[in-house]
Amino acid sequence: MRAEVSETIAGTDFDALLARIADDVQPLVSQGKVASYIPRLAQVPADRFGMAVATLDGRRFSIGDAGTAFSIQSISKVFSLSMALDALGGDLWQRVGREPSGSPYNSLVQLEDERGIPRNPFINAGALVVADVVLSKRRDGLDALLAFIRERAGNADIQVDTDVAESEALAGFRNAALTNFIRSFGNIEQPVEAVLDFYFRQCAIAMSCEDLALAFLHQADGGRCRRTGVQVISPVRARRINSLMLTCGTYDAAGDFAFHVGLPAKSGVGGGIAAVVPGALALAVWSPGLDERGNSLAGTAALARFTELTGWSIF
The missing domain is CATH 3.40.710.10 (DD-peptidase/beta-lactamase superfamily)
Structure with missing residues (x-):
């Protein structure tokens, strides 16, 4: 600057x-x-x-x-990305790319040709891989993410809006499809249900x-x-x-x-x-x-x- x-x-x-x-x-x-x-x-x-x-x-x-x-939704992906980079360092980029997608944030179209490697960590597919990385290193992934955010904001009262999280889960068919499709290429290692639960709850942070x-x-x-x-x-x-x-x-x-x-x-x-x-x-x-x-x-x-x-x- x-x-x-x-x-x-x-x-x-x-x-x-x-x-x-x-x-x-x-x-x-x-x-x-x-x-x-x-x-x-x-x-x-x-x-x-x-x-x-x-x-x-x-x-x-x-x-x-x-x-x-x-509900901060995809803004949360910046915080989870920091945690995933702490977990894997530069090796993270073998599992998710760094390029703009040029497609809607919840698109599946590029994953077939690109063998389950999402274009970047901020589209839904990439954030699901990031969630998988966080959970692979931290079983208390959501608690760790909340602690990180609360410390940065100086607000210990920041919470997940459980109503939003439940609403996301009920309507989360496309995210479920993304996670299963990426799993078919071996780029999701944790149980699909655990990855989705983490993802829905991180997006529902208020x-x-x-x-x-x-x-x-x-x-x-x-x-x-x-x-x-x-x-x-x-x-x-x-x-x-x-x-x-x-x-x-x-x-x-x-x-x-x-x-x-x-x-x-x-x-x-x-x-x-x-x-x-x-x-x-x-x-x-x-x-x-x-x-x-x-x-x-x-x-x-x-x-x-x-x-x-x-x-x-x-x-």
Whole structure:
């Protein structure tokens, strides 16, 4: 990140900035479609909008529904990826790729030709392999994941929304098909039921924008958690995870997202998006209405407006 970004952070009126962004994107709130294939998510009011910023110099800013917990869904894949890399290191990339898929996040089409090796860890197929890796090394995988997230967010009350998890399991036929298909190629080692249970529950973790901004802050600081002083992951690993968020973090809209927003980010069909400005801050936005590619409509617009107004993209 350019040096001038960190130099201007201290003088930025973030309260005014967030207020302007919220006002600018308000016409888009409720225009998208709330995820309906998971019945519990279909019940979330579409008129919600929240945004939060956490800076490396310790300041916190938020607006709207930023304190409301929601189902983070695929945003959780960033945290489980960190755990899988701890377990296998670079050997993980023999089991999952690092390329954008160009297909919907829940697609099966590439797995046949590519012999059960998912394109990247952020599509559903790749996240299921990551879940398998975590469970192979940690029988307490979900508890370990929750502990990791709680520590990063500084919030011991973060929990799995069991209603959402049950709803996911009842509607999870495609994920079950993905897991069994990958298993047929030998790239799932743990029992399919255990992998699916872990995956459904990790996606059902409930966090607020304020939680997420704090939980992603180490990704903006070379893997270091300034609140605790812990080097959570190495600087190289933080950079590589950021690169995957940029190229693969917003499903098959990653190119458009990089073009309009220009920040590493991970979205979820619960309507959340977490993003980082390396060397400066982390931010999160939530608006449940999704575009046709499964990303928050108002949330994407809010992040685009953020980089337009500040100039803080990585490009």
